[in-house]
Amino acid sequence: MRVIGIETSCDETAVAVYDQARGLLSHRLYSQIAMHQAYGGVVPELASRDHVKRLLPLVREALADARSDRESIDAVAYTAGPGLIGALLTGAGFARSLAYAWDRPAIAVHHLEGHLLAPLLEDPAPDFPFLALLVSGGHTQLVDVQGLGQYRILGGTLDDAAGEAFDKTAKMLGLPYPGGAALARLAESGHAGRFVFPRPMLDRPGLEFSFSGLKTAALVALRGRVLDDELRADVARGFQEAVVDTLAEKSRRALRATGHRRLVVAGGVGANRKLRERLGAIAAESGAALYFPRTEFCTDNGAMIALAGCLRLAAGGDAAAPGLGLGARARWPLTDNELTGV
Ligand code: KG4
Numbered sequence: 001m002r003v004i005g006i007e008t009s010c011d012e013t014a015v016a017v018y019d020q021a022r023g024l025l026s027h028r029l030y031s032q033i034a035m036h037q038a039y040g041g042v043v044p045e046l047a048s049r050d051h052v053k054r055l056l057p058l059v060r061e062a063l064a065d066a067r068s069d070r071e072s073i074d075a076v077a078y079t080a081g082p083g084l085i086g087a088l089l090t091g092a093g094f095a096r097s098l099a100y101a102w103d104r105p106a107i108a109v110h111h112l113e114g115h116l117l118a119p120l121l122e123d124p125a126p127d128f129p130f131l132a133l134l135v136s137g138g139h140t141q142l143v144d145v146q147g148l149g150q151y152r153i154l155g156g157t158l159d160d161a162a163g164e165a166f167d168k169t170a171k172m173l174g175l176p177y178p179g180g181a182a183l184a185r186l187a188e189s190g191h192a193g194r195f196v197f198p199r200p201m202l203d204r205p206g207l208e209f210s211f212s213g214l215k216t217a218a219l220v221a222l223r224g225r226v227l228d229d230e231l232r233a234d235v236a237r238g239f240q241e242a243v244v245d246t247l248a249e250k251s252r253r254a255l256r257a258t259g260h261r262r263l264v265v266a267g268g269v270g271a272n273r274k275l276r277e278r279l280g281a282i283a284a285e286s287g288a289a290l291y292f293p294r295t296e297f298c299t300d301n302g303a304m305i306a307l308a309g310c311l312r313l314a315a316g317g318d319a320a321a322p323g324l325g326l327g328a329r330a331r332w333p334l335t336d337n338e339l340t341g342v
């Protein structure tokens with residue numbers, strides 16, 4: 001079984017080929033970040049237009065890299081949501097046209113399921129069941145994963161996602177969008193202890209997160225001061241420590257509550273080295289093992305979509321419903337198996 005996966009939920013156009021027996025055969029990605037940076041964030045209309053330009057060349061390249069032709073592809077998987085609706089519709093329209101032309105099924109993949117399953121692209125891959133900490137630009141969730149499609153949300157964010165908080169704080173520190181990785185680099189030269197920001201929600205039981213107050217605390221720390229390199233680095237360090245502490249402590253509680261022996265971290269913020277270190281320590285303390293995808297598969301990519309599509313196909317269908325609808329949803333809870341949308 002061989003599946004081509006297409007990702008266009010935000011500002012990355014990505015295509016990959018995944019083979020059930022041989023694993024990942026190829027993956028290609030074009031990032032639009034440089035185009036959006038001038039605006040300080042993603043401009044949805046520009047994102048959609050750019051996906052249109054990139055998709056076909058990327059499909060050709062991914063097929064060539066995989067030494068595959070259209071005959072060898074069994075299905076076309078695409079990100080159906082959640083994400084920017086224009087960007088999603090571009091990918092959905094393209095993928096479903098390709099599937100129609102190739103006479104193959106189109107498989108609608110949930111973007112967050114892609115992130116959750118991305119560690120399965122690595123060796124060793126985690127077996128089910130596991131606890132997943134999903135931390136991206138749009139989502140922050142602790143998920144009890146019992147198997148493919150069997151997800152229970154244990155806790156989520158009440159306001160900003162972790163990646164969003166990183167990006168907004170990075171902007172205050174004068175870093176270009178998306179500033180998460182740059183803020184992490186800046187934090188390395190910061191002094192520990194100069195700024196100790198609040199650890200949101202740690203004083204209460206439960207597995208919910210909240211990051212907007214932390215962002216405000218960083219803003220207050222900067223107010224009225226000269227934004228020199230030392231101050232920027234110290235604030236970055238204090239901010240990162242507070243986020244990492246919060247994510248790690250909630251993950252520890254969730255491991256305890258569920259008794260899981262495997263902890264998976266996925267999504268863009270999962271690329272954060274400090275977070276991985278802390279989660280590794282927490283997992284070890286609880287007798288669990290930590291799994292994470294390589295950095296390029298933490299952030300948006302086509303490989304996770306091809307993999308998720310292949311697993312869905314192998315599990316017996318779940319191909320996108322036939323008909324004229326494109327099958328895309330801007331908002332789509334992970335626990336909702338229905339793709340009712342555009
Ligand atoms: O998963 P992703 O590519 O897109 C979404 O589905 O949202 O995540 C992107 C997010 C951005 O907010 C970015 O700043 C953040 O992941 N990010 C990081 C790091 N690398 C990417 N945040 C903290 N530390 C990093 N090293």
Ligand code: ZN
Nearest residue numbers: 115136299300
């Ligand atoms: Zn994502």
